[in-house]
Amino acid sequence: MSEGADVVTCRVAERIAWVSFNRPEKRNAMSPQLNRRMMDALEALEFRDDVGVLVLKGEGEAWSAGMDLKEYFRETEAEGLGAIRRSQRESYGWFRRLRWYEKPTIAMVNGWCFGGGFGPLFACDLAIAADEAKFGLSEINWGILPGGGVTKAVVDLLSMRDAMYLALTGTLIDGRTAAAWKLVNESVPLHRLESRVTELARVLLEKNPVTVKTAKDAVRRVKDMTYDNAEDYLVRAQEAANFLDGTEGRKEGVRQFIDEKSYKPGLAAYDPGKRNGEKN
Numbered sequence: 001m002s003e004g005a006d007v008v009t010c011r012v013a014e015r016i017a018w019v020s021f022n023r024p025e026k027r028n029a030m031s032p033q034l035n036r037r038m039m040d041a042l043e044a045l046e047f048r049d050d051v052g053v054l055v056l057k058g059e060g061e062a063w064s065a066g067m068d069l070k071e072y073f074r075e076t077e078a079e080g081l082g083a084i085r086r087s088q089r090e091s092y093g094w095f096r097r098l099r100w101y102e103k104p105t106i107a108m109v110n111g112w113c114f115g116g117g118f119g120p121l122f123a124c125d126l127a128i129a130a131d132e133a134k135f136g137l138s139e140i141n142w143g144i145l146p147g148g149g150v151t152k153a154v155v156d157l158l159s160m161r162d163a164m165y166l167a168l169t170g171t172l173i174d175g176r177t178a179a180a181w182k183l184v185n186e187s188v189p190l191h192r193l194e195s196r197v198t199e200l201a202r203v204l205l206e207k208n209p210v211t212v213k214t215a216k217d218a219v220r221r222v223k224d225m226t227y228d229n230a231e232d233y234l235v236r237a238q239e240a241a242n243f244l245d246g247t248e249g250r251k252e253g254v255r256q257f258i259d260e261k262s263y264k265p266g267l268a269a270y271d272p273g274k275r276n277g278e279k280n
């Protein structure tokens with residue numbers, strides 16, 4: 001892989017967009033160039049009709065070795081405060097874009113995930129790791145705190161003790177421990193990682209996309225709300241979804257269960273390809 005090659009690559013197949021960190025020779029460390037390319041890639045894919053789920057993966061041995069210590073930190077700092085702020089905007093910008101992405105997202109963590117890598121890990125709605133993957137907050141090992149939202153990410157995802165342990169010791173945990181701590185949903189052997197992620201993506205593809213977007217935003221939003229505010233937000237969010245969903249999926253879901261008796265909501269999703277008994 002030459003330095004001139006694209007540091008972010010994308011492939012769309014069967015409505016799944018496979019987006020890769022593609023600097024394997026640098027363990028997919030996030031350089032300013034990679035951060036810019038990732039934002040471009042996310043923008044290009046977000047509203048494509050042939051994309052229903054986005055998977056973020058890493059080429060080679062790493063998912064991402066975090067921020068690029070040379071290009072993101074040292075070289076940017078040498079250019080002064082303006083460059084530092086620009087680099088921060090670029091990285092935080094695509095993490096944020098991913099957190100509120102229109103399509104559901106899955107982090108497929110195949111290998112190393114360090115420091116700043118916890119930003120996109122947290123941004124993805126779901127995460128499946130290889131048992132062999134290694135996660136660590138190495139910031140403490142080179143003399144900084146876990147910044148760029150990383151401390152917030154681990155405090156939101158983990159118990160205080162586990163978050164503190166990672167932040168203060170820089171200890172590595174593998175995919176299995178990450179799953180036990182709920183840093184990721186599951187871990188599977190590396191050779192099964194892609195097939196498990198594909199299976200999960202297909203489950204998401206069966207759902208009403210407006211409902212999926214509404215539900216994923218709701219899970220993130222209500223975290224910082226009082227119960228009453230959350231209750232109100234959820235009523236408004238559902239009403240907004242009813243307005244946005246041109247297929248009137250909610251009524252169709254009820255109709256297929258109550259009138260047509262063609263599925264059971266407790267066991268599967270309604271067929272969004274049908275309306276009033278007719279195939280679209």
Ligand code: ACO
Pocket residue numbers: 025026027029030065066067068069070071112114115116117138139147
């Ligand atoms: N920033 C810049 N360059 C990196 C980074 C990084 N985060 N991670 C790896 N590289 C580079 C190495 O400098 C090396 O470059 P070179 O070939 O030009 O010498 C190349 O990638 C390969 O790295 P190795 O260290 O040789 O690979 P190895 O497989 O032995 O080790 C490991 C992998 C453990 C990931 C190691 O590279 C490492 O510790 N990287 C740093 C991880 C880290 O602490 N990231 C920062 C987190 S804090 C934050 O993100 C804010």
